Amino acid sequence: MDYSNKKNVEDINVQGKKVLLRCDFNVPFDAEGNITDTKRIDESMKTINYLINKNAKIILCSHLGRPKGKPNPALSLKPVAEYLSKVLGKEVKMANDVIGESAQNLSENLNLGEVCLLENLRFHSEEEGNNKEFAKKLAKLADIYINDAFGTCHRAHASTVGVTEYLPSVCGFLIKKEISAMGNALTNPRRPFISILGGAKVSDKIGIITNLINKVDTLIIGGGMAYTFMNALGYSVGTSICESDKLDLAKDIMAKAKEKGIKFLIPVDNKVGKEYSPDTEAKIVDADKIPDGWMGLDIGTKTANMFSEAIKGAGTVVWNGPMGVSEWERFADGTMSIAKAIAESGAVSIIGGGDSAAAVQKLGFADKMTHISTGGGASLKFLEDAPLPGLVALDDK
Ligand code: ADP
Ligand code: MG
Numbered sequence: 001m002d003y004s005n006k007k008n009v010e011d012i013n014v015q016g017k018k019v020l021l022r023c024d025f026n027v028p029f030d031a032e033g034n035i036t037d038t039k040r041i042d043e044s045m046k047t048i049n050y051l052i053n054k055n056a057k058i059i060l061c062s063h064l065g066r067p068k069g070k071p072n073p074a075l076s077l078k079p080v081a082e083y084l085s086k087v088l089g090k091e092v093k094m095a096n097d098v099i100g101e102s103a104q105n106l107s108e109n110l111n112l113g114e115v116c117l118l119e120n121l122r123f124h125s126e127e128e129g130n131n132k133e134f135a136k137k138l139a140k141l142a143d144i145y146i147n148d149a150f151g152t153c154h155r156a157h158a159s160t161v162g163v164t165e166y167l168p169s170v171c172g173f174l175i176k177k178e179i180s181a182m183g184n185a186l187t188n189p190r191r192p193f194i195s196i197l198g199g200a201k202v203s204d205k206i207g208i209i210t211n212l213i214n215k216v217d218t219l220i221i222g223g224g225m226a227y228t229f230m231n232a233l234g235y236s237v238g239t240s241i242c243e244s245d246k247l248d249l250a251k252d253i254m255a256k257a258k259e260k261g262i263k264f265l266i267p268v269d270n271k272v273g274k275e276y277s278p279d280t281e282a283k284i285v286d287a288d289k290i291p292d293g294w295m296g297l298d299i300g301t302k303t304a305n306m307f308s309e310a311i312k313g314a315g316t317v318v319w320n321g322p323m324g325v326s327e328w329e330r331f332a333d334g335t336m337s338i339a340k341a342i343a344e345s346g347a348v349s350i351i352g353g354g355d356s357a358a359a360v361q362k363l364g365f366a367d368k369m370t371h372i373s374t375g376g377g378a379s380l381k382f383l384e385d386a387p388l389p390g391l392v393a394l395d396d397k
Contacts, residue, residue, distance in 0.1 A: 001387050002187065003179045006394045007170040009047060009146055014056040018107060020142035021047065021172065022159050024149035024374070025062035025080045035079055043374060045087065047148045047172035048115065052088070057110035059142055060084075061098070061118040061159055062149065069125025081117045092117055098124055099137040107141040127158045135162025148172030151375035153390030160390035169394050174374060179391070181371035182382050185350045190315030191217060194347070196307070196338060198223025199321025199355065202246045207384035208320060213256055218263040218314075220307050222299045222323035222334060229254065229266045235288050238272065240296040265310060269300030271324065271331060278328040298324025299334035308341035317342050320353040320383060326363070336363050343368035352379035 023044045028036045035041075051058050065075045081094040093116040095103040106116040118141075121127040126134030135158040139145065145167040147153070152160050153175070163169070171179070185193075195216045197205055202225040213219060221229055227240035232250035257264035268287050272294040273280040284300040285291070299307070304323075311317060319342065323334035339360055342349045349369045351360050354376025360366055373379035381388055 008176045018057045018142040055112040058115040063122040071123040139166035145169045148174045153388040154378040154381040156389035164393040193316045194218040194314040196220040196319045200224040211385045220265045238290040238294040267303040269302045270296040271298040298331040304337035311341040314347035316348045326359045339365040
């Protein structure tokens with residue numbers, strides 16, 4: 001899918017217009033109701049500030065958590081309005097509904113450069129049901145629709161797809177960056193193009209492997225899914241996660257890589273643990289020597305070196321999926337080595353996937369990467385080349 005021709009906020013005149021801006025304010029909270037990580041809100045500021053400077057009238061909307069189609073005070077976006085007011089240095093008025101009287105009044109009476117926030121979109125079941133009437137009412141609040149919530153673009157909801165039927169629809173700066181960073185890497189990569197795939201299961205990543213195998217020069221497989229490949233090669237993998245119904249698929253993938261003449265790397269050693277637990281007894285063993293009753297929870301040192309060596313000369317790296325259970329310190333070394341190798345390679349580096357993004361952040365490499373996608377599931381779909389309904393629905397240039 002090519003989204004490079006989609007209109008963005010700079011392609012339209014927003015001056016004095018009421019703009020419905022779909023953001024991703026789905027932030028985490030602590031038990032007292034305080035926002036514990038404001039990253040998602042902070043990332044939306046570029047588009048919000050642009051619209052303020054252009055004297056638009058800004059109507060923000062987002063989902064938060066899973067209220068299952070019913071109003072739930074615990075999932076109100078009020079704390080987000082408070083945080084936004086603080087950051088912007090002026091009041092962001094909070095509607096106490098989504099399409100009701102409060103939302104209509106607030107949006108109708110906005111002054112130039114003013115901002116208001118609608119209540120949690122998912123207080124209505126019609127949002128996730130992509131209900132036409134609901135989308136129409138949402139659209140009625142504004143003159144223009146801007147989507148900057150990349151993380152929900154893989155879902156056809158009223159606020160991501162339905163609303164585009166009724167308004168000129170463009171993307172904000174966040175989505176523009178996602179489209180250009182990931183789009184360029186996939187369609188016009190600086191070579192050699194290396195993809196590193198890991199994470200838990202092969203079955204989650206079949207689409208990505210199938211797409212990328214046609215584009216890359218080197219394919220590196222680590223993480224939990226490597227054990228299915230190792231098992232397909234005849235190695236015994238102990239109690240490692242291994243999808244026995246995917247062995248033929250793994251063989252097909254390896255045959256295809258060979259046929260295409262691309263370099264295909266899987267672990268030659270692994271750090272194995274006795275149990276699936278953060279402080280289980282652990283040791284590094286060669287790939288053909290995983291003892292019965294032990295499970296692979298990270299790549300080994302030899303593998304980390306081999307992968308790092310391959311990454312050294314890369315022009316473009318697309319990485320999805322940690323090399324092991326990187327949430328646990330004892331099994332984070334492999335993921336750390338790969339992050340370091342990518343950071344040092346000077347390659348254009350794209351990180352997709354929610355857990356991968358979290359790992360890169362936690363290990364301290366976030367500012368060394370070219371692009372860390374803000375959408376977990378959406379970034380996977382993008383890398384699969386599967387259509388993202390929220391992007392497809394935007395106007396073309
Ligand atoms: P992403 O969200 O970036 O797409 P995934 O969800 O596919 O990544 O994979 C992340 C998960 O994979 C993590 O929870 C991690 O603990 C798990 N994982 C990685 N390696 C292994 C392994 N060897 N055994 C079990 N789980 C693993
Ligand atoms: Mg995940």
